[in-house]
Amino acid sequence: MAGVLKPGIKNIIFDLGDVIIPIDLRxxxxxxxxxxxxxxxxxxxxxxxxxxxxxxxxxxxxxxxxxxxxxxxxxxxxxxxxxxxxxxxxxLLDLPVERVDRIRELHGKYRLFLLSNTSAIHIQGVNKIFMALGQPSLEELFERVYYSYEVKMAKPSPEIYRHVLTTSGLVAEETLFLDDNPHNIRSAAELGIHAVQVQPPLSILDYLRDESTNEDIPHSS
Structure with a gap:
Protein backbone atom coordinates (compact mmCIF):
# COMPACT_ATOMS: atom_id res chain seq x y z
CA MET A 1 0.00 0.00 0.00
CA ALA A 2 1.03 3.63 -0.38
CA GLY A 3 2.83 5.38 2.43
CA VAL A 4 1.31 8.62 3.69
CA LEU A 5 4.39 10.64 4.62
CA LYS A 6 4.58 13.04 1.71
CA PRO A 7 6.27 16.33 0.93
CA GLY A 8 4.28 19.14 2.49
CA ILE A 9 3.28 17.17 5.57
CA LYS A 10 4.78 18.81 8.66
CA ASN A 11 2.51 17.55 11.43
CA ILE A 12 1.06 14.15 12.38
CA ILE A 13 -1.89 13.69 14.71
CA PHE A 14 -2.40 10.16 16.04
CA ASP A 15 -5.49 8.54 17.48
CA LEU A 16 -4.72 6.20 20.39
CA GLY A 17 -7.03 3.17 20.45
CA ASP A 18 -6.46 0.67 17.61
CA VAL A 19 -3.91 3.05 16.06
CA ILE A 20 -1.17 2.93 18.69
CA ILE A 21 -2.50 0.44 21.24
CA PRO A 22 -4.97 -2.31 20.24
CA ILE A 23 -8.28 -2.27 22.10
CA ASP A 24 -11.25 -4.54 22.70
CA LEU A 25 -14.29 -2.30 23.13
CA ARG A 26 -16.47 -5.19 24.31
CA LEU A 92 -6.52 -2.16 26.60
CA LEU A 93 -4.67 -5.00 24.87
CA ASP A 94 -0.96 -5.72 24.49
CA LEU A 95 1.12 -2.86 23.13
CA PRO A 96 3.08 -3.52 19.91
CA VAL A 97 6.27 -1.72 20.96
CA GLU A 98 7.41 -1.41 17.34
CA ARG A 99 4.63 1.14 16.80
CA VAL A 100 6.05 3.34 19.54
CA ASP A 101 9.52 2.87 18.08
CA ARG A 102 8.26 4.12 14.72
CA ILE A 103 6.72 7.20 16.30
CA ARG A 104 9.97 7.92 18.11
CA GLU A 105 11.82 7.69 14.78
CA LEU A 106 9.63 10.51 13.47
CA HIS A 107 10.74 12.93 16.19
CA GLY A 108 12.58 15.89 14.73
CA LYS A 109 11.10 15.27 11.28
CA TYR A 110 7.49 16.10 12.12
CA ARG A 111 5.54 17.72 14.91
CA LEU A 112 3.70 14.87 16.63
CA PHE A 113 0.39 15.05 18.48
CA LEU A 114 -2.14 12.71 20.07
CA LEU A 115 -5.91 13.20 19.85
CA SER A 116 -8.04 10.65 21.66
CA ASN A 117 -11.60 10.16 22.85
CA THR A 118 -10.69 8.72 26.21
CA SER A 119 -10.89 8.91 29.99
CA ALA A 120 -8.41 9.58 32.77
CA ILE A 121 -8.56 5.97 33.98
CA HIS A 122 -7.71 4.71 30.51
CA ILE A 123 -4.81 7.13 30.11
CA GLN A 124 -3.39 6.09 33.47
CA GLY A 125 -3.70 2.47 32.32
CA VAL A 126 -2.00 3.13 28.99
CA ASN A 127 0.89 4.96 30.63
CA LYS A 128 1.39 2.07 33.05
CA ILE A 129 1.62 -0.32 30.09
CA PHE A 130 4.08 1.97 28.32
CA MET A 131 6.30 2.42 31.35
CA ALA A 132 6.29 -1.31 32.18
CA LEU A 133 7.76 -1.87 28.71
CA GLY A 134 10.39 0.82 29.16
CA GLN A 135 8.59 3.28 26.89
CA PRO A 136 8.01 7.00 27.49
CA SER A 137 4.62 8.17 28.71
CA LEU A 138 2.20 9.55 26.15
CA GLU A 139 2.91 13.06 27.43
CA GLU A 140 6.62 12.50 26.76
CA LEU A 141 6.10 10.81 23.39
CA PHE A 142 4.15 13.68 21.83
CA GLU A 143 4.63 17.42 21.63
CA ARG A 144 1.11 17.79 22.97
CA VAL A 145 -1.70 15.41 23.88
CA TYR A 146 -5.37 16.22 23.45
CA TYR A 147 -7.72 14.12 25.56
CA SER A 148 -11.46 14.49 25.08
CA TYR A 149 -12.14 14.49 28.82
CA GLU A 150 -9.77 17.43 29.29
CA VAL A 151 -10.91 19.60 26.36
CA LYS A 152 -14.55 18.57 26.94
CA MET A 153 -15.07 17.83 23.25
CA ALA A 154 -14.95 14.59 21.32
CA LYS A 155 -14.40 13.33 17.80
CA PRO A 156 -16.00 13.50 15.28
CA SER A 157 -17.10 17.02 16.27
CA PRO A 158 -15.34 19.53 13.97
CA GLU A 159 -14.73 21.75 17.00
CA ILE A 160 -12.16 19.39 18.49
CA TYR A 161 -10.10 19.40 15.28
CA ARG A 162 -10.29 23.18 15.08
CA HIS A 163 -9.16 23.32 18.70
CA VAL A 164 -6.09 21.20 17.95
CA LEU A 165 -5.19 23.21 14.85
CA THR A 166 -5.64 26.57 16.57
CA THR A 167 -3.96 25.85 19.91
CA SER A 168 -0.92 24.19 18.31
CA GLY A 169 -0.66 26.56 15.35
CA LEU A 170 -1.14 23.89 12.69
CA VAL A 171 -2.16 24.35 9.06
CA ALA A 172 -4.75 21.75 8.08
CA GLU A 173 -3.20 21.09 4.66
CA GLU A 174 0.17 20.40 6.30
CA THR A 175 -1.30 17.97 8.82
CA LEU A 176 -1.77 14.21 8.62
CA PHE A 177 -4.37 12.58 10.89
CA LEU A 178 -4.45 8.82 11.52
CA ASP A 179 -7.57 7.27 13.07
CA ASP A 180 -9.40 3.96 12.83
CA ASN A 181 -12.92 5.43 12.85
CA PRO A 182 -14.39 6.43 9.46
CA HIS A 183 -16.63 9.11 11.03
CA ASN A 184 -13.61 10.77 12.64
CA ILE A 185 -11.72 10.59 9.35
CA ARG A 186 -14.56 12.15 7.38
CA SER A 187 -14.98 15.04 9.83
CA ALA A 188 -11.26 15.86 9.84
CA ALA A 189 -11.01 15.62 6.04
CA GLU A 190 -13.82 18.16 5.65
CA LEU A 191 -11.56 20.70 7.37
CA GLY A 192 -8.76 20.09 4.85
CA ILE A 193 -6.71 17.76 7.06
CA HIS A 194 -5.05 14.80 5.29
CA ALA A 195 -7.12 12.21 7.12
CA VAL A 196 -6.29 8.53 6.67
CA GLN A 197 -8.18 5.59 8.14
CA VAL A 198 -5.98 2.92 9.71
CA GLN A 199 -7.68 -0.35 8.90
CA PRO A 200 -6.61 -3.68 10.44
CA PRO A 201 -4.78 -5.88 9.71
CA LEU A 202 -2.67 -2.93 8.59
CA SER A 203 -1.09 -0.73 11.26
CA ILE A 204 0.75 2.57 11.39
CA LEU A 205 3.88 0.62 10.46
CA ASP A 206 2.29 0.04 7.06
CA TYR A 207 0.98 3.59 6.64
CA LEU A 208 4.01 5.44 8.00
CA ARG A 209 6.43 4.04 5.48
CA ASP A 210 9.52 5.87 4.36
CA GLU A 211 8.60 9.36 3.17
CA SER A 212 10.78 8.96 0.07
CA THR A 213 8.02 6.91 -1.59
CA ASN A 214 6.48 8.60 -4.63
CA GLU A 215 3.03 7.04 -4.30
CA ASP A 216 -0.01 9.17 -3.59
CA ILE A 217 -1.55 9.68 -0.16
CA PRO A 218 -4.69 7.49 0.16
CA HIS A 219 -7.11 10.31 0.97
CA SER A 220 -10.48 9.47 2.54
CA SER A 221 -13.58 10.25 0.59
Whole structure:
Protein backbone atom coordinates (compact mmCIF):
# COMPACT_ATOMS: atom_id res chain seq x y z
CA MET A 1 0.00 0.00 0.00
CA ALA A 2 1.03 3.63 -0.38
CA GLY A 3 2.83 5.38 2.43
CA VAL A 4 1.31 8.62 3.69
CA LEU A 5 4.39 10.64 4.62
CA LYS A 6 4.58 13.04 1.71
CA PRO A 7 6.27 16.33 0.93
CA GLY A 8 4.28 19.14 2.49
CA ILE A 9 3.28 17.17 5.57
CA LYS A 10 4.78 18.81 8.66
CA ASN A 11 2.51 17.55 11.43
CA ILE A 12 1.06 14.15 12.38
CA ILE A 13 -1.89 13.69 14.71
CA PHE A 14 -2.40 10.16 16.04
CA ASP A 15 -5.49 8.54 17.48
CA LEU A 16 -4.72 6.20 20.39
CA GLY A 17 -7.03 3.17 20.45
CA ASP A 18 -6.46 0.67 17.61
CA VAL A 19 -3.91 3.05 16.06
CA ILE A 20 -1.17 2.93 18.69
CA ILE A 21 -2.50 0.44 21.24
CA PRO A 22 -4.97 -2.31 20.24
CA ILE A 23 -8.28 -2.27 22.10
CA ASP A 24 -11.25 -4.54 22.70
CA LEU A 25 -14.29 -2.30 23.13
CA ARG A 26 -16.47 -5.19 24.31
CA UNK A 27 -14.12 -6.31 27.08
CA UNK A 28 -15.36 -3.86 29.76
CA UNK A 29 -18.96 -4.86 29.01
CA UNK A 30 -18.04 -8.53 29.43
CA UNK A 31 -16.18 -7.88 32.67
CA UNK A 32 -18.83 -5.70 34.26
CA UNK A 33 -21.45 -8.26 33.25
CA UNK A 34 -19.44 -10.97 34.99
CA UNK A 35 -18.94 -8.85 38.10
CA UNK A 36 -22.60 -7.84 38.36
CA UNK A 37 -24.23 -11.10 37.33
CA UNK A 38 -26.11 -9.26 34.59
CA UNK A 39 -26.11 -10.18 30.94
CA UNK A 40 -23.82 -8.34 28.55
CA UNK A 41 -26.90 -7.06 26.75
CA UNK A 42 -28.30 -5.60 29.99
CA UNK A 43 -25.03 -3.87 30.87
CA UNK A 44 -24.63 -2.48 27.37
CA UNK A 45 -28.21 -1.23 27.39
CA UNK A 46 -27.67 0.62 30.68
CA UNK A 47 -24.43 2.15 29.38
CA UNK A 48 -26.17 3.48 26.27
CA UNK A 49 -29.34 4.60 28.05
CA UNK A 50 -27.39 6.74 30.52
CA UNK A 51 -24.65 7.84 28.09
CA UNK A 52 -22.06 6.85 30.65
CA UNK A 53 -19.06 6.58 28.33
CA UNK A 54 -19.87 9.82 26.51
CA UNK A 55 -20.35 11.74 29.76
CA UNK A 56 -17.10 10.45 31.18
CA UNK A 57 -15.03 10.91 28.03
CA UNK A 58 -16.22 14.50 27.57
CA UNK A 59 -15.50 15.49 31.17
CA UNK A 60 -19.11 15.90 32.27
CA UNK A 61 -18.32 13.58 35.19
CA UNK A 62 -14.97 13.00 36.86
CA UNK A 63 -13.31 9.73 37.92
CA UNK A 64 -15.18 9.51 41.20
CA UNK A 65 -18.47 10.34 39.52
CA UNK A 66 -17.89 7.69 36.86
CA UNK A 67 -17.15 5.02 39.46
CA UNK A 68 -20.23 5.91 41.46
CA UNK A 69 -22.41 5.82 38.34
CA UNK A 70 -21.08 2.32 37.64
CA UNK A 71 -21.93 1.22 41.19
CA UNK A 72 -25.39 2.75 40.95
CA UNK A 73 -26.24 1.36 37.51
CA UNK A 74 -24.96 -2.13 38.28
CA UNK A 75 -26.35 -2.07 41.83
CA UNK A 76 -23.19 -2.83 43.76
CA UNK A 77 -21.97 -0.23 46.27
CA UNK A 78 -19.26 -2.53 47.61
CA UNK A 79 -16.92 -2.40 44.60
CA UNK A 80 -13.61 -0.73 45.38
CA UNK A 81 -12.22 1.85 42.96
CA UNK A 82 -9.57 -0.66 41.87
CA UNK A 83 -12.21 -3.23 40.87
CA UNK A 84 -13.96 -0.73 38.61
CA UNK A 85 -10.73 0.65 37.17
CA UNK A 86 -9.42 -2.84 36.38
CA UNK A 87 -12.64 -3.84 34.60
CA UNK A 88 -12.75 -0.55 32.70
CA UNK A 89 -9.14 -0.94 31.55
CA UNK A 90 -9.64 -4.43 30.14
CA UNK A 91 -10.32 -2.52 26.91
CA LEU A 92 -6.52 -2.16 26.60
CA LEU A 93 -4.67 -5.00 24.87
CA ASP A 94 -0.96 -5.72 24.49
CA LEU A 95 1.12 -2.86 23.13
CA PRO A 96 3.08 -3.52 19.91
CA VAL A 97 6.27 -1.72 20.96
CA GLU A 98 7.41 -1.41 17.34
CA ARG A 99 4.63 1.14 16.80
CA VAL A 100 6.05 3.34 19.54
CA ASP A 101 9.52 2.87 18.08
CA ARG A 102 8.26 4.12 14.72
CA ILE A 103 6.72 7.20 16.30
CA ARG A 104 9.97 7.92 18.11
CA GLU A 105 11.82 7.69 14.78
CA LEU A 106 9.63 10.51 13.47
CA HIS A 107 10.74 12.93 16.19
CA GLY A 108 12.58 15.89 14.73
CA LYS A 109 11.10 15.27 11.28
CA TYR A 110 7.49 16.10 12.12
CA ARG A 111 5.54 17.72 14.91
CA LEU A 112 3.70 14.87 16.63
CA PHE A 113 0.39 15.05 18.48
CA LEU A 114 -2.14 12.71 20.07
CA LEU A 115 -5.91 13.20 19.85
CA SER A 116 -8.04 10.65 21.66
CA ASN A 117 -11.60 10.16 22.85
CA THR A 118 -10.69 8.72 26.21
CA SER A 119 -10.89 8.91 29.99
CA ALA A 120 -8.41 9.58 32.77
CA ILE A 121 -8.56 5.97 33.98
CA HIS A 122 -7.71 4.71 30.51
CA ILE A 123 -4.81 7.13 30.11
CA GLN A 124 -3.39 6.09 33.47
CA GLY A 125 -3.70 2.47 32.32
CA VAL A 126 -2.00 3.13 28.99
CA ASN A 127 0.89 4.96 30.63
CA LYS A 128 1.39 2.07 33.05
CA ILE A 129 1.62 -0.32 30.09
CA PHE A 130 4.08 1.97 28.32
CA MET A 131 6.30 2.42 31.35
CA ALA A 132 6.29 -1.31 32.18
CA LEU A 133 7.76 -1.87 28.71
CA GLY A 134 10.39 0.82 29.16
CA GLN A 135 8.59 3.28 26.89
CA PRO A 136 8.01 7.00 27.49
CA SER A 137 4.62 8.17 28.71
CA LEU A 138 2.20 9.55 26.15
CA GLU A 139 2.91 13.06 27.43
CA GLU A 140 6.62 12.50 26.76
CA LEU A 141 6.10 10.81 23.39
CA PHE A 142 4.15 13.68 21.83
CA GLU A 143 4.63 17.42 21.63
CA ARG A 144 1.11 17.79 22.97
CA VAL A 145 -1.70 15.41 23.88
CA TYR A 146 -5.37 16.22 23.45
CA TYR A 147 -7.72 14.12 25.56
CA SER A 148 -11.46 14.49 25.08
CA TYR A 149 -12.14 14.49 28.82
CA GLU A 150 -9.77 17.43 29.29
CA VAL A 151 -10.91 19.60 26.36
CA LYS A 152 -14.55 18.57 26.94
CA MET A 153 -15.07 17.83 23.25
CA ALA A 154 -14.95 14.59 21.32
CA LYS A 155 -14.40 13.33 17.80
CA PRO A 156 -16.00 13.50 15.28
CA SER A 157 -17.10 17.02 16.27
CA PRO A 158 -15.34 19.53 13.97
CA GLU A 159 -14.73 21.75 17.00
CA ILE A 160 -12.16 19.39 18.49
CA TYR A 161 -10.10 19.40 15.28
CA ARG A 162 -10.29 23.18 15.08
CA HIS A 163 -9.16 23.32 18.70
CA VAL A 164 -6.09 21.20 17.95
CA LEU A 165 -5.19 23.21 14.85
CA THR A 166 -5.64 26.57 16.57
CA THR A 167 -3.96 25.85 19.91
CA SER A 168 -0.92 24.19 18.31
CA GLY A 169 -0.66 26.56 15.35
CA LEU A 170 -1.14 23.89 12.69
CA VAL A 171 -2.16 24.35 9.06
CA ALA A 172 -4.75 21.75 8.08
CA GLU A 173 -3.20 21.09 4.66
CA GLU A 174 0.17 20.40 6.30
CA THR A 175 -1.30 17.97 8.82
CA LEU A 176 -1.77 14.21 8.62
CA PHE A 177 -4.37 12.58 10.89
CA LEU A 178 -4.45 8.82 11.52
CA ASP A 179 -7.57 7.27 13.07
CA ASP A 180 -9.40 3.96 12.83
CA ASN A 181 -12.92 5.43 12.85
CA PRO A 182 -14.39 6.43 9.46
CA HIS A 183 -16.63 9.11 11.03
CA ASN A 184 -13.61 10.77 12.64
CA ILE A 185 -11.72 10.59 9.35
CA ARG A 186 -14.56 12.15 7.38
CA SER A 187 -14.98 15.04 9.83
CA ALA A 188 -11.26 15.86 9.84
CA ALA A 189 -11.01 15.62 6.04
CA GLU A 190 -13.82 18.16 5.65
CA LEU A 191 -11.56 20.70 7.37
CA GLY A 192 -8.76 20.09 4.85
CA ILE A 193 -6.71 17.76 7.06
CA HIS A 194 -5.05 14.80 5.29
CA ALA A 195 -7.12 12.21 7.12
CA VAL A 196 -6.29 8.53 6.67
CA GLN A 197 -8.18 5.59 8.14
CA VAL A 198 -5.98 2.92 9.71
CA GLN A 199 -7.68 -0.35 8.90
CA PRO A 200 -6.61 -3.68 10.44
CA PRO A 201 -4.78 -5.88 9.71
CA LEU A 202 -2.67 -2.93 8.59
CA SER A 203 -1.09 -0.73 11.26
CA ILE A 204 0.75 2.57 11.39
CA LEU A 205 3.88 0.62 10.46
CA ASP A 206 2.29 0.04 7.06
CA TYR A 207 0.98 3.59 6.64
CA LEU A 208 4.01 5.44 8.00
CA ARG A 209 6.43 4.04 5.48
CA ASP A 210 9.52 5.87 4.36
CA GLU A 211 8.60 9.36 3.17
CA SER A 212 10.78 8.96 0.07
CA THR A 213 8.02 6.91 -1.59
CA ASN A 214 6.48 8.60 -4.63
CA GLU A 215 3.03 7.04 -4.30
CA ASP A 216 -0.01 9.17 -3.59
CA ILE A 217 -1.55 9.68 -0.16
CA PRO A 218 -4.69 7.49 0.16
CA HIS A 219 -7.11 10.31 0.97
CA SER A 220 -10.48 9.47 2.54
CA SER A 221 -13.58 10.25 0.59
Missing amino acids: APIRNFASLSGMSEEAVESLWKEHGLTMHYETGLIDDAGFRQHVRDLLKNDSWADEVIDTAWNTV
